[in-house]
Amino acid sequence: MNRHAKPDHGEPLAGLVLHKRLSAIWDTAPGFGRLAALNHTVLGKRFMIAAFVFFAIGGLLAMLIRVQLATSRTAFVGPEIYNQLFTMHGTVMMFLFAIPMFEGFAIYLLPKLLGARDMAFPRLAAYGFWCYVFGGSILIAALLAGVAPQGGWFMYTPLSSSRFTPGISADVWLLGITFVEISAMSAAVEIIVSILKLRAPGMSLERMPIMAWYLLITAFMMLFGFPPLILGSILLELERAFDLPFFDPLRGGDPLLWQHLFWLFGHPEVYIIFLPAAGAVSMMIPAFARHELVGYRAVVVAVIAVGFLSFGLWVHHMFTVGIPHLALAFFSAASGLVAIPTAVQFFAWLATLAQGRPRFDVPMLYLFGFFTVFILGGLTGVMLAMVPFNLQVHDTHFVVAHLHYVLVGGFIFPMMAATHYWLPHITGRVSDHRIAVPAFWLIFVGFNLTFFLMHLTGLLGMPRRVATYSSEMYWDWLNLLSSIGSFLMTIGFALFAIDLLLQARFGRRFGRNPWAARTLEWATPTPPPSYAFASLPRIEDRADRADPHRLGAELAAGRGYLPFARNGWMETLAVEMSSGRPEHIVVLPKPTYLPLWTGLATGAVVLGLLFKLYALALVMGGVVLVLFLAWTRGTGATSDSGPLPIGHGENAPPHWEVERPPSWWAMVFTLAADATLYASLLFGALFLWLVAPNWPPIAITPLSWSMALAAGAALLIAAGGSRLALSSLSTGGSPVLGTAAAFCGQMGSAGLFVLLAGQVPAPDGHAFQAILFVVFGYAALHAAIGAIFAGYGLWRWRAGYVSPRRSLDLRLGALWHDYTAIAGLVAIGAVATLRMLAVSGPAIP
């Protein structure tokens, strides 16, 4: 992008000229240039292919488990290896397959569904992909090296503490998974902003395709659900590396804190996995029923309900830990209740089929599999929600059976249906499905043979996570049949994979839209071009009532919005969130290797921490920071352009000249996730004070009030300074004084919070001290980042990127300074409160 010249207003193009010019701008370069790809179609496919690879690895691990459990006398692997097998099976499937699979699906499909040319933050998506691949590789490398985590996929303390799991296996999980979670968090922010802002003009909220609602709510669940896990992982890693006793009951910690933090993430996680699959079902059923989805509004209400209810269920994984009956009742009731909005969706699908004229094809086979298997899993879920029953079957194979019925039924079957449904879109080819039908039946029969019998095995008392069992328990036949079933299933999956490869390579080419679906993605050519749409549609009705054939021809002819290839820009449109009125032009970044380098540098940080090379980790952290700053090169502009034509006689400004472009919203949502992590930390502190043994601590750390007040004042100076900068800028003045004040304020408060943390005596002595240390550390880190934001703002002003109309760089900083001020003041208040509570303590009779 030419940053210094006035932008060309663009002349509308049409037909082949438009396609050629857009291709020149949007296509990914061949060869090594592919490593610089940012395009959502490319990245989506990469995510999904990588997820399938990890699925195969997880499946192989499952086979090894079933070989070991086939009989009571099997001596295939010892308990050490077996523990790694089941831990890695769960970890790979949950973190390296399910979530990235849905991310890839969302990244590939969303812009096309919404009538946009790409996602909101292509470089972030690419960075997330590299973090995922590198993080996953660390875990697999550990597996091959025999040092894979072995404490179960949920890594309960104290087993996962350094005392009972010395060595790096637990650190591999903690650091590797946190690395992968960067990918999930970045995807969550990107999906939310893309759905809320990057829609086709006229696509109001009520006109969105139902899948967009599912993905929007799922992404919000990720935004609020992952931070507790990230916090828990950080705290456990701090305990393992530096002996800060958050989970050690002898020093004021509590193993239950880990369980609460983990399951606060862990339960929403399974709905994060289920909901996108349900969204795919909500798109496929109308296509095969030849009738639009019945109960669109009811489904939206149901998905909102599931999103919230799923956050109130987590203790049902902990019914046996001794929590009071009334509290158990809350979670038991909510766990049963969540079946109702799920059922609403099922009835909407059934009603759609009943009102339509269903036709049957391979995806419908998998949807049948989904219906039967998931409903069975849901029923056992309601059984498990009842506390007395749960107490009997907790930690038995009954739970293993249930979780596989809901996860395989609720995610795998819909994803396989979705694969058959959308593979023609990805490849431009169709299959005759000769292998697909026997593949399905092998999977369906094999799955039920494996896992239905496991309900019985569990009810007969077989515990989870045991490498062997006594032949006197009479579990042998059930386990042998389960193992045979698993091999049948594997053959089915192998045939499925072969069918996909054959279709992709040799399938018959076809015209657009083999399913006669009515959603926007079928309006693109197939395979889709890199720019998705040659021009963007105007939406006049609900987006699942489109005529892709007519619309596709119109858009290809350049009769939509943005039929331009001006300035070499990669353009799409942003709309007002609710109404879908076009608001501004979003100019997306060009392909770059920076996400790859940043991902590698981040991986080096993780490896440094893993091998306790902290100097290396610190240096590479600095490299990561420099690389992120390098991302900003080429963004924005050095002159005001004002509104530019977008087609249809309308104009809109470029995103760097508007008040709330996508990056502003990204900052808001990132801070929301950050605040969730912080709230989890503070609630964790209250939990330990209230519940953990060995409170109060022997010595209550004195707080230097003068230092604390000075830190608070510095934060207020920083926040005030950034507001002053914006105010000066808006009246044509210079923002330098205000921004410099922000910089100095943040530097000062960072230093003061570091000193306050340093004054905490022996953070390894008691959880109370450890918490104070971490709270001050959190405030210091945020202030330091705030200083970087302020310095960056000054740099951008000097380079000419900031004007009264182009103030985004300073406004992003202002958001951060405001949050840091609130967080810092809360830190001071929290520490003071915790000191007071530690003295008073609960009077336990």
Add this chain to the structure above:
Amino acid sequence: MTPRPSPLWLVAGFGLWAGIFLLLYGVLSLGCAFGWHHVEAPWGTSSLRLGLLALLVLSLAAHLALWLHLRHRTREAGHRSFVLRVSAAAALAALAASVFTFFGTATLSLCV
């Protein structure tokens, strides 16, 4: 042109449910730790039970008020607003969810 209602109304009902959940679970935990279930209160109950019930009643009142407000706004908009219709339905569902989730407050043992 009438301004469109904020999309935040969509999460108001279940947001309230989540807040009530946190409040009741938190007060229960505090009360059990501080022994409030041993402190006698009127009507043969404990101060913890009475406090929880009072909070629950207030919470359900808040739910009802929210639903009535959204229902009123939906009618004012002539049932044309998608956001208001969905928000009102979600608020009613959340009210039902709160009744079902928290009804044990009246009867179940508190701190055992």
